[in-house]
Amino acid sequence: MSTTARAAALELFEHHRGTLERAVQAIAERGYWSPFPESLKQYPEEAVKGAQAAFEALLGKHFDLAGPQAVGRAGAERSPYGFDLNVSYDQYDADTLLARMQAALPAWRDAGANARVGACLEILQRLNALSPTLAHAVMHTSGQAYMMAFQAGGPHAQDRGLEVLAYAWRAMAEVPESALWTKPQGKQDPLVLDKRWHVVPRGLSLVIACSTFPTWNTYPGLFASLATGNPVLVKAHPGAILPVAMSVKVAQDVLAELGFDPALVSLVVDTPEAPVSQQLALDPRVKLVDFTGSNAFGNWLEDNARQAQVFTEKAGINSVIIDSVRDLKAVARNLAFSLSLYSGQMCTTTQAIYVPRGGIRNGDELVSFDEVAQALAGGVKSFLADNERACAVIGAIQSEATVQRIQACRELGEVLLDSEAREHPQFPGARVHTPLLLKVDAADRDAYSEERFGPIAFVIATDDTEHSLRLAGEVIAEKGALTLGVYSTDDAVLDRAELLSQDVAVALSINFDGGVFVNQSAAFSDFHASGGNPAANASITDGAFVARRFVTVQSRRHGAA
Amino acid sequence: MSTTARAAALELFEHHRGTLERAVQAIAERGYWSPFPESLKQYPEEAVKGAQAAFEALLGKHFDLAGPQAVGRAGAERSPYGFDLNVSYDQYDADTLLARMQAALPAWRDAGANARVGACLEILQRLNALSPTLAHAVMHTSGQAYMMAFQAGGPHAQDRGLEVLAYAWRAMAEVPESALWTKPQGKQDPLVLDKRWHVVPRGLSLVIACSTFPTWNTYPGLFASLATGNPVLVKAHPGAILPVAMSVKVAQDVLAELGFDPALVSLVVDTPEAPVSQQLALDPRVKLVDFTGSNAFGNWLEDNARQAQVFTEKAGINSVIIDSVRDLKAVARNLAFSLSLYSGQMCTTTQAIYVPRGGIRNGDELVSFDEVAQALAGGVKSFLADNERACAVIGAIQSEATVQRIQACRELGEVLLDSEAREHPQFPGARVHTPLLLKVDAADRDAYSEERFGPIAFVIATDDTEHSLRLAGEVIAEKGALTLGVYSTDDAVLDRAELLSQDVAVALSINFDGGVFVNQSAAFSDFHASGGNPAANASITDGAFVARRFVTVQSRRHGAA
Incomplete structure (x- = not known):
């Protein structure tokens, strides 16, 4: 592990600590709270004014991301508003990509919970700054109207990301780093053990994004896995790649600046003709799968990706x-x-x-x-x-x-x-x-x-x-x-x-008959899905959503009282 | 729900609250702590002296437990020390038993977390008092020597049970019961929602006990499920029924005294010739399965009991x-x-x-x-x-x-x-x-x-x-x-x-070369299994062991600011 990268990430943790602690308070109280403003007026004027142009500047080009040598390109997004985005993305050899991410795991694991959460908090803050532009990408892939694309795809998605970080950090912080275990032995000297505990990630994490909420439904799995030490493959829906790619780029920038391998968060693109989710989901290195989408594929994942913890949000009859x-x-x-x-x-x-x-x-x-x-x-x-x-x-x-x-x-x-x-x-x-x-x-x-x-x-x-x-x-x-x-x-x-x-x-x-609606779900307060009926096997987000993404490994040796 | 039963259980919660809070502190610190003494000298003299006779009084008889109408009897335990126990136990029609337990679920659920944990704490305390006698039952089923049977089957098993209760209670206490959600609307009145959250159990819980540690390996699943609201079927190993039956009886006594259906904890006995675990594990009403034993059956459960959360501790190469x-x-x-x-x-x-x-x-x-x-x-x-x-x-x-x-x-x-x-x-x-x-x-x-x-x-x-x-x-x-x-x-x-x-x-x-041994695992400090390699898919005990046993269900309505 690079101690420099860890130290830099810990600085970010200290920088964002107030926000994190407020978020931890919020998930305990579950009243109203949001750190990311949902009004465009609260964003810098130039960012809002320049958003359209910034989005258009991405169209008709190749979108560059860090990763191994590309073996091809894909991308054929068409806006539901009636035009082609003409953006292409690199495709990688799956085995090469997974091997690279696996190799990057130990340094990320060994950086520790606070460093990882610090990097994730910085990613979220930068995503928030990008919200006005990101909104265009969400709009022209999902079909959401601009204001909804901005709110649901920007601050509300980021709220969910931060909520997940609060859960992940709290769960990891509940595991002490070390303790002296001193067991009395009557008149004899006590038995003393010096014990240490490590939060150990499960392995690689595959987050399969959907076309309707490409950021809102992706950030929870992404941040839950990344914060707990698992490198994340984000498999975008062929119809909604751009907002995912933009999000991955922000994550990669932060990771690279800190000195970690940016491929710890990697984008995977495929086509309807040659889908790759099944193959990735069955890879023995993939230990976590997050999925939002159809019952058919969600159930397939639950039934077949047996080497992994699988978190699904499928369909139901609301x-x-x-x-x-x-x-x-x-x-x-x-x-x-x-x-x-x-x-x-x-x-x-x-x-x-x-x-x-x-x-x-x-x-x-x-x-x-x-x-x-x-x-x-x-x-x-x-x-x-x-x-x-x-x-x-x-x-x-x-x-x-x-x-x-x-x-x-x-x-x-x-x-x-x-x-x-x-x-x-x-x-x-x-x-x-x-x-x-x-x-x-x-x-x-x-x-x-x-x-x-x-x-x-x-x-x-x-x-x-x-x-x-x-x-x-x-x-x-x-x-x-x-x-x-x-x-x-x-x-x-x-x-x-x-x-x-x-x-x-x-x-x-x-009795909702005023300004709140049954289909709205507010981060830090509403649990989105319970995980207890066939529509979803997990909740976004609760303790169970993060607890299964890491294990605790201990060591113990004789110590001095 | 009987409000009397709930009130009585809440009294037990208050009575034992100090122990619980100390246990919650212990799982956060993970230094040495144990509330249940491991020296026989700290138990009442008459309990220790009378233990052998109390155990022998159970032999050659039918062991009575609460449950539906029995449809048969089973039990052919033979002590590894060379004699038959000649104890018989009731067998029930599975469908009748599960229906009865399902019917008992709402009252137990609606009693709430503190009431359930209060009842569980009382069960543990009574199990502790029974330890000297229970030790004979553990000894003459598992084959453990008496002192080990006493320690591992008594206080150490109870420690693990209490550790699980601390995790379960902490996880449930992290979900607030209610909150007022007040979202500012600029110059307009805020949106106000009155929200409530309920801890909802998964369903019925099947705990499949093993012959070598009939109490130590059974209490974690039993108490984790029961505390979180799930009625528990304890399927004893045909070779080690008595200590499980004695434990179930203690639980039933406490539940019945409080006014709950004692069948919320039910004993299931079978024979090597007509095993019932597979059938029960596949029943759609069974939503949780805990198992300690062979890789073959543990893997079968993981592969087949797909409607349930499955927690296994299998074998490995230590x-x-x-x-x-x-x-x-x-x-x-x-x-x-x-x-x-x-x-x-x-x-x-x-x-x-x-x-x-x-x-x-x-x-x-x-x-x-x-x-x-x-x-x-x-x-x-x-x-x-x-x-x-x-x-x-x-x-x-x-x-x-x-x-x-x-x-x-x-x-x-x-x-x-x-x-x-x-x-x-x-x-x-x-x-x-x-x-x-x-x-x-x-x-x-x-x-x-x-x-x-x-x-x-x-x-x-x-x-x-x-x-x-x-x-x-x-x-x-x-x-x-x-x-x-x-x-x-x-x-x-x-x-x-x-x-x-x-x-x-x-x-x-x-470098263990003194008075601590690699095969010893102390509750409140050592995580028993990590859940991260093929020997076990869960740890006894961590947050993940309890978090998956309940879901959170919310309601919300317009409120007044």
Whole structure:
């Protein structure tokens, strides 16, 4: 190990220590806290103004990163807003890359927890400074509208990264570096052992990024593994490489400046025709795999990458149960935003809305099922009436497959609100589609109990709230979910929902009818996924997310009392 | 949930809180600490004097436990000291038992972390009081000599149980019960959410006990799962049911007195002819499996119990590397005790001893390989010369298969010290055999790199210490190990060994030539297994051992600032 690199990283640790300690306090209290501002006004004016140009300067070029000798190039990203990025990236021989990263491991391990966390904190701070530019890269790969791409792809992603560092650091700090073990022996001298403990990483870490949240869903695994000593391969989705590459570059810059091998964080790019995730995930040197994406591949990883600890966030049937409301219009407005935001392409977006077929109480009056359904459809319709405002919320559809899914799903029920193709005010070629809302019966379980990724939701007629609770519970137990919303003015129903949420381990949002939405998840406060139902086998983030990324190895020798 | 039961358990929590807080301090400091005395003198005289009679009163009878209607009886334990216990135990219909435990889960979950931990602390204290009697049950199932059965099966096992409770409680206490989340909105009113978090157990927990350490290896999984809210099925080894049954009874008594279903901790007995572990481990309701035992079954569990978090402690090739010593006789005395204790039936006992074929430095002189080998053999021989003292250390061989293995292994190398059958002074029918020590060459890898469970060890001639380090590293990386010892007067070699121990994630003991032994592992200080090599996929005990046994489920609703 280079002692210079370690010393320099420890300086960064001291520099950022206040932030880290505040973050550790935040994860213990879980009130509101964020060190990374979510308003562009709080970023330097030149950074905000120059962001577009800085992004455009990357287009049509090769993106340079540190790594072994390249054996090829790949990259064919196309913005969901209708243009090709024309950026290429190096491809490496997998064995050469893994051998290089393996060789870099001991120095990173031996630098110790504080040095590693110091480097990671510096990486996060530099990522934050890059946020306005990064936002364009996130926008033009994921399809998120700019403001969401900025917030979710920038400060919110960085918040999650810091949250993970707080967990990782706390877990490592709970292992003492050394102790004198002095066991009394009655009248004889005590037995004395001088003991030392080392935090030892598992090995190489593979983080498989997704196309919809290329930074938000990548940073947790990346920082959890890196902080605990594991070199990280970040395998970008072929449709969303640039924001990942930019993030890897920031990490490599910091590592290289400190004197560590920058390849400790390496980018892996592949193509839909020649995917490499499976091969990498099965490599015996890969001991950690983080994945966000489809159930099919997530389950494959869990079943096959047996040499590794596998952390997956897959799909589920996010649900809302409507029993009774104080103000149906307020509820409809709230759900309209949830259903519209990023065209339902969030892993937390509601898909199944259970409503008793006999109707519900709305304040003092009874409203029929159809009135509720129409209120929801009307809510979305009026929310998206202004096309410019609509486009600033719904963004673009990341993948053509999602557009096709919207069309295919129209057959699954009675159309309450049809999906419309929209013209984007700035990007005429953008792939913009509003939500599809369908009415189905509880008996049409095949329709609503499969994940329909994208802006597709079902209003489901049930016998009564009892039935809604039972159905939602069954579907979530079987298929998983990240979010469950419930609307009721009856405390007994809310208590039932609170127990149900524990039975199927899903986060519950109660009577959201204001400015907070079921699909939003705030770092340092909300646990994103519980890890306790089929939608995800891990939570972002809790103690279990970091504890399995390292082991503790001890040595002991005779000591003097 | 019965609020009375919860309140009563919370009283126990307050009663034992001081012990728990001291335990939490201990796991952070990892110096010497033990709340449960390991000297019989510190137990009430009548408990010690009456222990034998209390144990004998259990023999030849049916052992009553709480549970559903029994569908049969099993139990055919035979003491390794040569007599049948003639104790029978109820067998239940698996589906009925699991359904009952599943039904008991919500009340236990909803009691909360402190109430559950309070009940567990009371269970441990009562187990401690029972230690002198429990020791007879451990002795006459495992074959351990009485003093070891008392210490390892009583206070040391209870220490591990308490250590686990400290980890579990700390992990659960790190999740706040509630918080007000207040997000500023500039000049507008802040967004305010009232958030609650629940620690939610995974489901049913299956703890598969072993025959050699029926309590020590069972309590960690049992208490880790129970404290975090998971009902526990303890599947006893057919050869060592009684100490497990006695432990389950203590747990059931405490649970029933509090008003919880005693079946929250249930005993499962089976027979070698009709084993039930596989069926239980695959049941979808079983979400946690703890196992100590063979690689074959441990690997099967890891490969097949995919619906569960699986924690295994299997077998490995515990190793010692001798490079140079200050006092060969002291080293030989130390290793003689390690090899002899409980006839090498500890999962931490050394099997492979690497010595350069050109000999080693012993203080100022050079000694040949054969002199080292003879010193080790002579050390064991003289340590066991006094038969009464020998029997008090080596105890009896738990299983006839181990006796046969000793015979079979005699062919694997040159016999340095042959195993002898001994007559036990109190138990003429006891299965007592001294260690077998073989000389082999480094090239005879098949001989020493397979686990040979029992009092069987190899002195392996290597080219030099470099070769010893490389071989030990390769074998441990491939087959795993819980312990590695190194003897060297050269700091450079010790530094190499310290790095090697991290590379293969094995606990290192350096120059043990006094009153501490490589196969001993002290709760609150030593991590037993790292979980980072093939000998075990979990450590007893660290944060990862408890973090995966529960998930956190949140609810949130609009609140007032």
